[in-house]
Amino acid sequence: MSEHDSVDLKPTPGDRLANFYKRSDVIQSTIFGVIVTGIFVILGGKFYTKWMPTVMSTDMKAIERLMVVFTWIAAPVCGVVLGVALYTFLNRHSGDTQPPDGPATRTNGPIVLLWSVVTSLLALTAVVYGITELNSSSIASAKNAEDAMVVNVTGSQWVWTFEYPKLGVTSHELMLPINHPVTFHVNSVDVNHSFWPVQLGVKVDANKVAETTAETTPNKLGEFDVKCAELCGLYHAYMETTGEVMTVDDFNNWVVAQGGHSA
Numbered sequence: 001m002s003e004h005d006s007v008d009l010k011p012t013p014g015d016r017l018a019n020f021y022k023r024s025d026v027i028q029s030t031i032f033g034v035i036v037t038g039i040f041v042i043l044g045g046k047f048y049t050k051w052m053p054t055v056m057s058t059d060m061k062a063i064e065r066l067m068v069v070f071t072w073i074a075a076p077v078c079g080v081v082l083g084v085a086l087y088t089f090l091n092r093h094s095g096d097t098q099p100p101d102g103p104a105t106r107t108n109g110p111i112v113l114l115w116s117v118v119t120s121l122l123a124l125t126a127v128v129y130g131i132t133e134l135n136s137s138s139i140a141s142a143k144n145a146e147d148a149m150v151v152n153v154t155g156s157q158w159v160w161t162f163e164y165p166k167l168g169v170t171s172h173e174l175m176l177p178i179n180h181p182v183t184f185h186v187n188s189v190d191v192n193h194s195f196w197p198v199q200l201g202v203k204v205d206a207n208k209v210a211e212t213t214a215e216t217t218p219n220k221l222g223e224f225d226v227k228c229a230e231l232c233g234l235y236h237a238y239m240e241t242t243g244e245v246m247t248v249d250d251f252n253n254w255v256v257a258q259g260g261h262s263a
């Protein structure tokens with residue numbers, strides 16, 4: 001055999017990749033991984049639409065979509081990890097002092113490259129999608145800002161107060177008219193709180209030193225929860241109240257009943 005032949009016989013990266021995929025441990029782990037990925041992709045879509053809080057605003061819809069997409073992106077990574085774990089678990093033998101082990105993958109260039117490129121692409125997709133959603137929601141808020149109804153939200157240990165400056169109403173329940181943009185100006189009189197009308201998809205800090213703002217447009221009639229999402233002392237867990245998205249007529253009636261003047 002000449003020197004030239006022996007160089008030709010060296011396995012190419014392609015050969016190493018092909019051999020890697022012929023290994024029974026790799027085949028079994030891959031099959032488990034694909035099954036786990038499939039389950040997470042199906043459950044990801046179902047979970048958020050079935051068990052997450054009701055979607056009552058455009059922002060909540062965007063958040064739900066974001067969570068479903070992020071679950072799908074994470075599914076293959078979870079699939080690979082659980083696939084290998086399942087293979088290891090099912091192939092253990094009683095009395096083994098060491099778990100079954102194969103050749104190291106860290107010297108397998110093509111596999112390391114594949115793993116790095118795929119996970120980088122998944123992470124990049126998550127970043128780009130997240131930034132795009134954030135941007136489109138700020139554009140929508142800016143568009144709505146002019147005709148938005150202003151509600152001043154004040155957090156105090158351990159009560160939420162909602163003031164409607166243009167309507168002359170103050171309430172401890174957050175009433176909102178449907179399909180009308182609303183801007184929350186959020187403050188605190190004591191410690192840091194976090195204003196969280198759950199089903200509206202809004203969560204924003206309530207600070208004493210600086211006002212924060214958030215916008216949304218409620219688009220579904222019904223009650224929603226308002227909670228505090230920042231540990232703020234002894235009764236933090238009880239710092240909650242209810243809100244309701246109402247028809248415009250019902251909202252105006254409520255305003256009048258509270259002694260205010262309807263818009």
Ligand SMILES: [Cu+2]
Pocket residue numbers: 193194228229230231232233236237239
């Ligand atoms: Cu709190």
